[in-house]
Amino acid sequence: MIPAQFDYVRPESLADACRELASDEDAKALAGGQSLLPLLRLRLAYPSKLVDLGRLPGLSGVHDRGDHVFIGALTTHDEVMRAPVVTSGAPLVALATATVADPAIRHRGTFGGSLAHADPAGDLPAAILALDGVIVAASAQGEREIPAAEFFVDYLETSLRAGEILVGVKIPKLGEGWGFHYEKFHRTAQSWAIVGVAAAVRRSNGAIAEARIALTNMGPTPVRARATETALQGVELGDQVRQACEEAAAGASPPADLHAQPDYRRHLARVLTHRAVRTAAGSP
Template identity: 65%
Template structure:
């Protein structure tokens, strides 16, 4: 199909992009990698009055060390994130999840920030951002503000950004020594969306668990932090039995949907099984 008519704007700077978005009003879309947006345009599930293309704004592709955190530019591609030495060293959970995103062609064009701003609960990166306590940096003509990951995702494909705001980067705290990470994803076919996914980080200390961060993909309209599991596993000995028993509460507080891929009960079962697997892999049991 052919997209509906729209005005195409390709700003050369972040200031120009913010002004263009403000001038376009609420019926505008931002084009980052376009791997999710373009199909929506072709099917006319989205029909903006204006399309703001960020491709020419080079600084948005930067990944830099900020001491206790990494700042990943919103326009950094998935491929760039996978290969970046800073991300591999300090945020390996992002690397593990990004490696499961779609296929190489999509990862070369799709962007880190675009995937997060899209706010699809079946996407892999929102749960990772939530588990890592990432902070989203957004900008408009009125200035910049920061939104914690816990507040960024508000509903199905809906974020806390205002219509005139751009996502410019994501600040990811470094985990530091002692942490193991894993992303466990269950999908019917290779390159498909997750039926359920689990982003997990576990800190080990003398054979016991001294901290856990777990977030679930596609268990509701937004990614969900499995706080009950995190509390249950704290201080316990690292063992498969520990992880299996703690994971029994993984589905608590979720609102899994039912669709052609499975019932809500099936997703709840997957959440428990995959959480136990993810913790065991992160702790290298």
């Protein structure tokens, strides 16, 4: 299908890009285009203007900033998953990014674009939520930081304001003693997750001291499995872990579609969370 008519601009500076977006409430930012272009072709999106961010300087690259890793918005998925700074400082992000679509899309799609698209079936939002990441947005008024828990508002909707551009993501380093895993159930290697689980687990004296778990495609936004996180505290690996993971879907509102019904997704959430927690904790 042919997209509806729209204007196209390619600003040379971040300030110009923010002005272009602020001048038209129906304008859309274009980064890698791997999420937006299919929506345009299917006429599920009708922007009056596309603001191409591809030439903006300083929005790509991965940086070690001491207590956190900073990932520029225009950094491609392939660059993120291969960056030593990410694999050492934020390994859960590398694990989740490696499952995004296929190599062709990972070489073109951008890290910031995926988060701004805010598809709850996407792999990155859950990983950023589990790690308490912080989204950095810029506008004509300057920069502001948005905690991941406040960034994802609804299906394909974020808390970015008119004229704001996602410029990067700050991911805290969790330090020693943590293990990580991203478990994903999908129909084919390139498809969206039917359910995914991002897990970070810290063990101490043979027991789980702390866990952070977020779920993919279990609601209109990524979902933090708070009940299971609480139930896992102080638990030794074994049947108690499985029992704690039975609460993984508590409070979630999984969708119904051609691929799965809500009850099946709740079942997957319990099973996949158990697998992800055990793997992150270093248990076979």
